[in-house]
Amino acid sequence: LLRVWSAGCASGEELYSVAMVLHELLGRPGEWTLELLGTDIDQEALERARQGIYRAWSFRRTPQDLVARYFTEEGSLWRLRDDIRTMARFARHNLVLDPVPQEDGVPLQFDLVLCRNVLMYMPRSVREDVAARLGESLAPGGRLMVAAVELDGSLFGGLVAERLGGATVYRRPQAGASARRPRSAVPGRKLFDTSSRSSFVGGGVPRRQAGPGAGAPQAIAERTATPREAAAPARSVETAAALAARARAEADRGRPEARSIAERAVSLDPLCAEAHHVLGLLAMERGDLEGAAAHFRRALYVEPGLAPAHLAMAAVAERQGRRSAAARHRAKAVELLSRLAADAEVPGEPGVPAGWLLEMARGGGSGDGAAAEREP
Ligand SMILES: C[S@@+](CC[C@H](N)C(=O)[O-])C[C@H]1O[C@@H](n2cnc3c(N)ncnc32)[C@H](O)[C@@H]1O
Incomplete structure (x- = not known):
């Protein structure tokens, strides 16, 4: 079994x-x-x-x-x-x-x-x-x-x-x-x-038999160009952006090289917000809250509208016990996400629909947070 x-x-x-x-x-x-x-x-x-x-x-x-x-x-x-x-x-x-x-x-x-x-x-x-x-x-x-x-x-x-x-x-x-x-x-x-x-607590789970076959699909990141990138010299920024997207995909797969790839992106373009975002997430994962906050701050300096970076800042601040800073960042994330269509992909968060992230952000912000009713 x-x-x-x-x-x-x-x-x-x-x-x-x-x-x-x-x-x-x-x-x-x-x-x-x-x-x-x-x-x-x-x-x-x-x-x-x-x-x-x-x-x-x-x-x-x-x-x-x-x-x-x-x-x-x-x-x-x-x-x-x-x-x-x-x-x-x-x-x-x-x-x-x-x-x-x-x-x-x-x-x-x-x-x-x-x-x-x-x-x-x-x-x-x-x-x-x-x-x-x-x-x-x-x-x-x-x-x-x-x-x-x-x-x-x-x-x-x-x-x-x-x-x-x-x-x-x-x-x-x-x-x-x-x-x-x-x-x-x-x-x-x-x-x-x-x-x-x-609907299934207390219910049965059917047993199924395996059979012969082959492989499996993967769903991973693509990225969206930011206005800042559109305005910047194409070649190096494109490369930094591509590296940042690769770093994110590697991070999602748990690959340690994610960090060096993101660092390369930042060395090519110190203002690559998405690379800083990935580096911040990786720092959080290591428990380096100060380092994470520094990267998220840089990402937000370049792209103040990057909702996932605000949510990540909120998570860091919560872990550090800075409740009002956490609430402030969460509120900003809610404001930004509310402007997106529910099924639009969140910039900086490949594959994540804005509506879902908004629920997350709202739930965290209110503590006992009433959330959207999803049942028909
Ligand atoms: C970003 S998607 C991730 C889907 C998939 N695990 C993946 O990595 O591709 C997050 C999913 O979590 C679900 N979700 C959010 N809060 C949940 C909860 N409290 N209980 C169960 N599912 C939840 C959402 O409805 C959404 O489908």
Whole structure:
């Protein structure tokens, strides 16, 4: 039995990528029982995930032969093969309010939990509770993966950090040691969603069999030129911008070279806001809060409208106990994000829709933060 949970799965690309990898690796049907669960608070995203139909954007870094092998073209859309689609199950779940997914009243224990690009903008207190619960959801020996910029040893204290294929993952120790318990009772706290009912808590998770197949897609960064870059001499700025985008992609994959790539971008263009943003995130990840703040400050000096840098500054200030500075940066982020269309990609935060980030920013700003109701 192999259980995988994609927590905050959005429209399912990540979980289907896992399904395809397993389809290839565990080639003999019947030898493994697979339970692949994707959860999110966003019902519309879950519906898209269930359908397994994607636009070309989802394949921007995926080799064409993989797309051809696993997807059928339907006009401008791509439909995932049914045998892969039915390997996964999607259900609504709120990471902040709901308990660990259960089956017949018993909390499930997962061999792999993926929770990427979800924790990063939650206020520290909420992040701690959610992180503790993610740790709890692991089977002994199970692994948790977050985005590189979300790595934080102090957050996942009950788990053991280890390097795996160039990435850092958190492992729950085998029997004898257990993951840290949640520090506080979460029910009652309302941040990103006003509904506390998960559609699958207490329900069953269907078991699926693996079969033969091949590879998986990846969804990674592209970047948007800033007005400042448009005005600057093209060649070196383009290069710095391209390096910054690469640094971000490498950081998202947990690759240590992200830092040197971003530093190269800054040496080419000391005013490359996105490179400073990446360097700030990497500094945060190392626990260097002063260094992080210096980079975010530089990014904001160049691009005062960079909402993710304001949110990151808020996170740094929260960790430093500077509450009014944190509130100020969060408020600025809310103001900036409110001006964007909900489904527009946030500049400086590849793949992140503005509406989602706005919810995060609002939730953190109010503390007990009423958030948008996402249920129909
Ligand atoms: C930026 S997307 C990340 C998607 C995917 N994990 C990835 O890395 O590509 C963040 C997702 O987290 C979901 N989310 C935000 N708050 C959540 C919560 N409290 N519980 C569950 N999902 C949440 C959002 O609806 C959104 O789909």
